Amino acid sequence: MDDHPRTPWHALAHRRYLRSAWPWRAAGYLAGGALTGIPVLLVLVLLAAAGAALSPVLVGLPLLALLGLVGVPVAAVERRRLRLVDRTPTGSPTRTPHRTPAEPGLLAWARLRYREQATWRELAYAVLHGLLLWWVDLALVATLLGLPLLLLTTPLQLALAADGEVKVVKLWLVTSYPPAFAIAAAGAVLLPALLRPLGAVAGARAALTRALLAPRERELQGLLAEVTRSRARLVDAFEAERRRIERDLHDGAQQRLVALTMTLGLARLDAPPGPLADRLAAAHDEAGKVLAELRELIHGIHPxxxxxxxxxxxxxxxxxxxxxxxxxxxxxxxxxxxxxxxxxxxxxxxxxxxxxxxxxxxxxxxxxxxxxxxxxxxxxxxxxxxxxxxxxxxxxxxxxxxxxxxxxxxxxxxxxxxxxxxxxxxxxxxxxxxxxx
The missing domain is CATH 3.30.565.10 (Histidine kinase-like ATPase, C-terminal domain)
Known part of the structure; x- marks a missing residue:
């Protein structure tokens, strides 16, 4: 059995599931749906309403066009959230399916996005998430996790109650501590029992997200081809820079060193024997060695x-x-x-x-x-x-x-x-x- 589960479904098969972080990962993933779902719902409603209302005066058309791109940022956030419960080694479910525009600018970006199938899958996910999914996520977390936690805190609720009584989950009236602790014990038993269904629900929710937002095989091939072309452009740019450096050294530094070597050689011939001639000879030899090293360096850059x-x-x-x-x-x-x-x-x-x-x-x-x-x-x-x-x-x-x-x-x-x-x-x-x- 895999000691490092990669999804909630894999983790559920592990006997240490309840002692691992996976139940809380699942709960965090489902509860986090409300944090993104509420803003998505508001943006969808506002853009759709404003775009439809202003369309007769043409002002609403850009808003409706923007509505088609709402799924792009939503999907980017959801792919990041997916990392909580999806740890596949390739990371493909969290990889963007979008290509990089060949031209700079917002217009080129939008034009490419409208032609990509992934954009429309992401819009469908955004609509589904804003109108339905986050509600379901929140309801399931409240039922499978909130209910046992609420039962567990019954004694605390009773202690904080001003009138000395508390109605647990709006069903049972508790006025003393023995029944309060009995209900808390029931919550302690119910909590681990419901953590497994919570993990299964999180796994199903992650599978739905992955099905809509993960890149298709054709999109991955396109991304791979784009990366290959990008690397080829970098290699071409690198080679062009090497050639430029080689030309600069050959036409600049090397020519100056050749002139310096010739000047030192002439000065060495004209100098009378003595310490000055010896120093000129040493400088001439050193300049020759530097010139030889520079030529070797130029040869190594681009022969x-x-x-x-x-x-x-x-x-x-x-x-x-x-x-x-x-x-x-x-x-x-x-x-x-x-x-x-x-x-x-x-x-x-x-x-x-x-x-x-x-x-x-x-x-x-x-x-x-x-x-x-x-x-x-x-x-x-x-x-x-x-x-x-x-x-x-x-x-x-x-x-x-x-x-x-x-x-x-x-x-x-x-x-x-x-x-x-x-x-x-x-x-x-x-x-x-x-x-x-």
């Missing part, structure tokens, strides 16, 4: 070879610069692919070869790459000790997320003793024919 020669030349370049000898098999060369695909593949190979040099103890590595016409396939293999764990901070987790945005996959097989194989697959079209380094 120029990737722009000029495509993935074929870039992979050959990274293999040549690897600390571990690398054999490359690129066939007859790769075609030009979309920039995000080339960048993700390039940095994936860079990360794999960097991990090979740092952690694997490999004597040799190999990079193979092919484009099948529909997808880019890359494999990086090494003959190291194996046992690589991507979750141990290798840097491949973020890369896998980046490739997932492109609908690609990154897999690693690394049994103890090796070999380690990193496989990368990204579906992508060809931009231009094969390019050679």
């Amino acid at each position: 120029q070879v990737l722009t000029d020669y495509g993935l074929t030349g870039a992979l050959a370049d990274v293999a040549e610069r690897s600390a571990v000898p690398v054999d490359t098999d690129l066939g007859t060369g790769l075609p030009r692919l979309p920039e995000p695909v080339e960048a993700a593949a390039y940095f994936g190979v860079c990360e794999a070869l960097a991990n090979t040099g740092k952690h694997s103890g490999a004597a040799r590595a190999a990079v193979t790459a092919r484009h099948t016409g529909a997808a880019l396939l890359i494999a990086v293999t090494d003959d190291g000790r194996g046992g690589a764990d991507p979750a141990a901070g290798s840097g491949l987790t973020g890369l896998a997320d980046r490739i997932a945005v492109l609908d690609g996959t990154l897999t690693i097989t690394s049994p103890p003793g090796g070999p380690t194989v990193l496989s990368l697959e990204i579906p992508c079209p060809v931009i231009s024919p094969t390019s050679n380094p």
Whole structure:
């Protein structure tokens, strides 16, 4: 049996139900319906009445249009209330089914909402909730919870009564404490007996809310597609920013450092032997090292070879610069692919070869790459000790997320003793024919 029930119905099957928080969650969920139902009823009545009355002078038409969107905020609140009694791991019942408008502005938002089926389901729920459901919720809480609590407090009511008598639930007249305590004992027995029906009612009420307000499978697919497009836009923006930084460093800081290095070199030649010449020599050497580091940094941000020669030349370049000898098999060369695909593949190979040099103890590595016409396939293999764990901070987790945005996959097989194989697959079209380094 599940030790962590996710709904009142699951909790009712648990023997510790009465000792858990679930009865009070159920009571809070049902009682909370009045807190939202009363305002919803008032808003519905006011908008409908004002809109109908003012329609002949056209002023009421916007009010009637607004009436169609009342369910949107009501549903948002109800989904949050649903968390009291619905703790499914996916959280789908409390997820909004609405998409984000492609354009900013209230008009674009309203236009999209009117076209969504979820808006009309939410309006139906708002009408049902305002006119009926909260009344039923309150009546059930008053009956199943209020009645036994009222019986339990009979002695207290008698003590506070000015005339020394109290009429319990308008039925029984009590004038002394023995019958008052007897009624309180009956309430103590009745309370746990009615807490189970209360949980069942809350479960049914939550199921109705979920049926009307939870996103449908098609809506979830649309939301997932929207998230994927949003992540792709973020990746494109990230790549554009990387390119801008690379250009700024290449055309700005690097050129200034080159000029500084040349100036120091000329000053070093003109200076007479002595302490000044030694300091100029040291400064010239340090400027050369800074320039070399800056060029390496620029190369890491976005290598120029990737722009000029495509993935074929870039992979050959990274293999040549690897600390571990690398054999490359690129066939007859790769075609030009979309920039995000080339960048993700390039940095994936860079990360794999960097991990090979740092952690694997490999004597040799190999990079193979092919484009099948529909997808880019890359494999990086090494003959190291194996046992690589991507979750141990290798840097491949973020890369896998980046490739997932492109609908690609990154897999690693690394049994103890090796070999380690990193496989990368990204579906992508060809931009231009094969390019050679």
